[in-house]
Amino acid sequence: ELKVEQNPLFLSMQEGKNYTIYCNYSTTSDRLYWYRQDPGKSLESLFVLLSNGAVKQEGRLMASLDTKARLSTLHITAAVHDLSATYFCAVLPNAGGTSYGKLTFGQGTILTVHP
Amino acid sequence: NAGVTQTPKFRVLKTGQSMTLLCAQDMNHEYMYWYRQDPGMGLRLIHYSVGEGTTAKGEVPDGYNVSRLKKQNFLLGLESAAPSQTSVYFCASSKITRETQYFGPGTRLLVL
Numbered sequence: 744e745l746k747v748e749q750n751p752l753f754l755s756m757q758e759g760k761n762y763t764i765y766c767n768y769s770t771t772s773d774r775l776y777w778y779r780q781d782p783g784k785s786l787e788s789l790f791v792l793l794s795n796g797a798v799k800q801e802g803r804l805m806a807s808l809d810t811k812a813r814l815s816t817l818h819i820t821a822a823v824h825d826l827s828a829t830y831f832c833a834v835l836p837n838a839g840g841t842s843y844g845k846l847t848f849g850q851g852t853i854l855t856v857h858p
Numbered sequence: 859n860a861g862v863t864q865t866p867k868f869r870v871l872k873t874g875q876s877m878t879l880l881c882a883q884d885m886n887h888e889y890m891y892w893y894r895q896d897p898g899m900g901l902r903l904i905h906y907s908v909g910e911g912t913t914a915k916g917e918v919p920d921g922y923n924v925s926r927l928k929k930q931n932f933l934l935g936l937e938s939a940a941p942s943q944t945s946v947y948f949c950a951s952s953k954i955t956r957e958t959q960y961f962g963p964g965t966r967l968l969v970l
Contacts, residue, residue, distance in 0.1 A: 752898070774956060785948065786901075786961040831900060835956065843908055844889050844952055844959065845916060848900035 745770050747834050749849035756822045756856050764852045766815040766832035775815045776833045776846065777806050786831065789817075822856045829853050860884050862962035864949050870968045871939045879934040879965050881949030889952045890932040891916075891959065892924060894945040901948065907932055939969045 746769040756762055766775070774793050778786040790799045792808035792815060799806050803826065805818045815832055833846040865880040881890065888909050893901040903916030905924040913924045921943060923935045932951075936943060946966050950959040 747900075776958065778961075785963045786950075788958045788960070791958055833901075843906060843914070844891065844954075844956070845903055845906065846901075846959065847917075848902070850898055850900045 745834060745836050745847045747832060747847050747849040749830075749832060749852050752850055752852060754852055754854045756819070756854065758823055758856055758858055759821050761821065762819050764817040764819070764830055764854075766817070766834075766849055768813050768815075768832075768834045768847075770813075771837040772810065772813070772834045774835050775808055776835070777815075777817055778831045778833065780829045780831065780851070782828075789830075819854075824856050824858070827854055827856045862949055862951055862960050864947075864962040864965050866965060867963065868966045870970065871936075872970055873940060875939050876935070876937050877939065877967075878936075879947055879949075879967075881932045881934070881951075881962055882930055883932075883949075883951040883960075884930065885951060885953070885960065886929070887951035887953050887960075888929075889954065889959075890926065891950045891952075892922070892932065892934045893948045893950065894918065894943075895948060895964075896945050904934065904947075936967075939967075941969045943967065944969045 777789040790806040795810040797808045803820045808815045829851045833848045862883045891906045892904040907913045907926040910929040949962040952959045
């Protein structure tokens with residue numbers, strides 16, 4: 744059974760600071776996704792990481808993937824209040840083409856950025 | 859494009875009542891999914907469909923049934939609601955299995 748664990752689960756940051764959210768998973772994976780969810784809203788896709796060593800950046804967020812360590816990170820640079828949200832990683836298992844998009848999600852990291 | 863839409867947005871049920879949640883997508887996606895979101899547990903897959911007329915069980919299928927009679931619609935049914943089914947339900951769709959999933963706005967369900 745695929746397990747996906749995020750840490751920390753709660754993150755309170757000051758504006759301007761840097762921090763990293765970690766996503767560990769327990770089995771080989773085809774690809775990894777990061778999503779953002781604002782309170783009471785739906786999930787918005789941030790990144791899709793396709794292979795070992797993949798790095799993607801959008802604004803103050805940068806995501807990376809190490810498939811050998813089964814670890815993805817979401818790095819936040821110089822945080823601003825608008826980044827306050829819940830961040831989820833989701834893993835698509837490597838099932839030889841039969842995964843059918845069955846994602847396993849981490850528990851989510853609730854990020855609060857304050858002045 | 860409306861993307862993925864869900865009906866209703868909010869519903870209160872009494873234990874034992876039944877209801878159907880409707881998901882519709884206008885992106886011509888083959889794959890559709892139903893998830894539930896509970897605090898501290900992320901999203902868990904209930905059922906999914908890889909095409910019109912086909913459905914399969916996900917991680918937590920008990921107490922739910924689904925149907926996909928048309929490519930653009932995916933219905934989630936609760937035959938006899940239980941308080942444990944109080945949750946936020948999200949529908950998602952994707953073009954093919956490995957592509958990003960696009961999520962609907964969610965349905966908040968409270969079972970008393």
